[in-house]
Amino acid sequence: MSELPPITYTLEYPYTRTTGPVVGAFLTALRDGRILGSRCGDRVICPPLEFDPDTAEPVAQDLVEVGPGGTVKSWTWIAEPTRKHPFQQPFAFALIVLDGADTALSHAVKARGIDAMSTGMRVRAQWREERASAVTDVYFVPEADAVDTYVPPGEGEVELTEHLISLDFKEAIHPFRERFARGLIAGKFIGQKSPVSGKVYIPSKGYDPLARVAMTEADDVELPPVGIVAGYTVITPVQYYGQKETEPYIRASILLDGADQPLGQQDIKNIPHDEFRSGMRLRAVFRPESERKIVEMDNRWGSTGGVIDHWEPTGEPDAPPEKYLEHLF
Amino acid sequence: MAERSAVIGIGQTKYARRRGDLSIDGLVREAALRALEDAQLTFKDIDAIVIGKAPDALEGVMMPELSLADALGAVGKPIHRVHTAGSVGASTAISAATMVESGIFDTVLTVGYEKQSDGNATWALGGGRSGSQGAGGSFAPWIRKYIEKSAAPEHIGWKVAVKDRQNALKNPYAHLHLKDISIEKVKESPVLWDPLHFLESCPSSDGAAAMVLTNEKGVARAPQPPAWVVAHAKRTEFTQFPGRDTVKPAAGVECAKALYKKAGITNPIRQIDCAEIYVPFSWYEPMWLEGHLITEEGSGWKLTESGATEIGGDFPVNMSGGVLSSNPIGASGMIRCLEAANQVRGTAGDYQVDGARVALGHAYGGAANYFAMWIVSSEKEPKFS
Structure with missing residues (x-):
C-alpha cells in the first residue's frame, strides 16, 4: 500500500x-x-x-x-x-x-x-x-x-x-489518521475501540482519552454509514479572508451506530433547515469512488467533505435523547 | 499561602470596534498607566509583570510578551504571558495573585488585551479554513441542549441580552451602548448560529484591562480601598470524551466547589453579593448559574426570569455590561475579575451594587473546558453565616 x-x-x-x-x-x-x-x-x-x-x-x-x-x-x-x-x-x-x-x-x-x-x-x-x-x-x-x-x-x-x-505547513499524517483516511476513500468508516474502556472513537486520536491507553491497528473497527444527529447548528457565514461559504449552512455532530464519539462538523446539504433536528437518523452518501479525495484533513482537523457528498434521512423514527445527548461534545 | 493578595489599582481602556489611535503597545500602556495611577504607583514600584491574551493568530503577532516589555516598563524585570483561550484574562489575574501570595513578589502588574480589529477571530478559531463554525457555532448545539433539558422558554436568552446592554449604558468603558435595545430588537435580529441571534452574541472589540496586585504591606500604603483576593481556583478538562457534560462540565463544577471551599462559602447565592460571569452568548448566564452551583440544575433560567440578576436584584450578574457589551477576548476574563474588584472597592460608579462586600469574577474558555474564578472582598477575611 x-x-x-x-x-x-x-x-x-x-x-x-x-x-x-x-x-x-x-x-x-x-x-x-x-x-x-x-x-x-x-x-x-x-x-x-x-x-x-x-x-x-x-x-x-x-x-x-x-x-x-x-x-x-x-x-x-x-x-x-x-x-x-x-x-x-x-x-x-x-x-x-x-x-x-x-x-x-x-x-x-x-x-x-x-x-x-x-x-x-x-x-x-x-x-x-x-x-x-x-x-x-x-x-x-x-x-x-x-x-x-x-x-x-x-x-x-x-x-x-x-x-x-x-x-506553509507540511506534516506526515499519523498512522491512525491514515487508516481513517484510507477507509473513507474506500467508502468505509474506520474507528478504534478501546481495549480498556470499550469506547469506540471516530476519528480516533490513537489513544483512549478516558483510559489513557494507546490503541493499535488491532483495535480498528468498521462502523456503519448510519447514525443519529447528536447536535447541530445552522451557521450564517461570517465573511472573512478565505471563506467560501456564502449562504447559511448546517454543521452537525453525527453519532454513527456503535460509536461513542460523534463525527463533528458534518456538512449536511440536501435537507431543508426547518426539517433538520436532533435525534434524526441519517445515512452518509459517498461521492463516486473516482471523485473521493482527502481534503482539509490533518492530524487535528478531520474534514470528510472531499469524500462524503451529503447525508440523507434513513426514514427511520427519530432516536430518543438518551441515545445521543451524552455523546454531544 | 504566605501572603494575602489584594487589588489596589484598576485600569481599563475604552473598548471599541477599532482603536485606530493606538498600537497594541499603546493599548496595553493606556490600561497599565491607569491602573498605576489608581494605585498611585509608577513602573518603578512594580516587581513583576504578567500579561494574558488569546491565541496569537488573532493579531498575527507572535510572542507579544517580548515586544510589549518596553510599553509595560518590564525591562530588567520578570515578565511572562499566560494563555488559556477565552478564560485567559482571569487565569492571568490569578497568576498575578499567586505571585504575590508566594511572598516572592511584593507588587505585580497584570494586563490582558486583544486587538480584534487587527485580524478575524472566526478565521483564527477555524484554523484559517473556510467554513469555520467560530465560537458561536461551537457553543450553539450545547445551548440548544440546555434549552431542551431545562425546558427554558426562548425569551430567557433575549432577556439576558437586553439586561447586559442596559447595564452597559452605565459603563463609560463599554464598547456597545445600545440605547434602544429591546426584547423585540433581539428577537428580530438575524439568527447567526441557530438558536443564537446576532444581538445575543458578544461584539468584537479592541481593548486592554490592567490591575495592580500587592501584599498586606502594599495595601497599607494604598490610597484607595483594596479588594482582597479571598480565594481563586482554576480547573481544566479534555475537550472531547464520551460522557462529557458539555452543558455543565465537570471542570466547572469542581472549580466552583474548590473556590467556595477556600473562601468559606457554603451558600453562594446568599453569601456572594454580585457576580461578573463570562457570558459571551446570552444563554450562558443561566447555564453558569447552574454550572457553578449558584442555583439548582434546571432553575438557572428561573433566576434570570425573576429579575434577580439585574442591578438591584438579589444576585446581580454582569453589572458592567459583561462580555455581551465588550469583548477584547484576552482581556474579557480580566475585566470580569476587575469589575468584581470594583464592586467591593465601591468604585463601580453608576453600576455599583449597594453595599457589595463579596463578589465573584469568572471566566471560561476553549470548548468550555478551561475555568478560572476568584472571590474578592472588601474584608481581608470575610466571615459567612
Missing part, C-alpha cells in the same frame, strides 16, 4: 495593524523617501520605538532623520530564498547602523554575491518603485551599487498597514 502523501497547507491572513503615532510617522516618512529614528535620552534608536526601553517613558514625538547610508555590523547570507523573502535571488540579511543612529536596523542587502558582503562595509538605502507604507519599501545595496532616485511623496499619514502573513 503506497503511503499517503504528507499533508500540505497554507495558513494565510491579511492582518491590518494600527501603527500608533511613532511607527505611523516612521512608515509615512519611509514611503516618502526618508528614514526616521526616535530619540531616547542621548541615543537615537532606529527603527524607532514608542517607549524608551531603559526608562519606559514615551520617546520624544519629534523623530529625527537618519541614513540613508549606514554600516553593516553583522550579516548572514540567504542562499536559497523562499517565496516570502524580499528577493527571489540570493541576498543578505544584515544589522545596519544607519548614519546618525545608535542601534542597528535588521534589513535586506541586495549584493552581487556572498563575496560582496563584509562586516564594516558601507551600504545605502534604495527605495522601491511600488511602495506600500511598509518596512519593505526600502532595501539596501553596497554603497558602490547605490543609485539615488527621486521618491515622490505619498498622500496622508500612515495609520493602518496591511500584512499578508502566510505560513
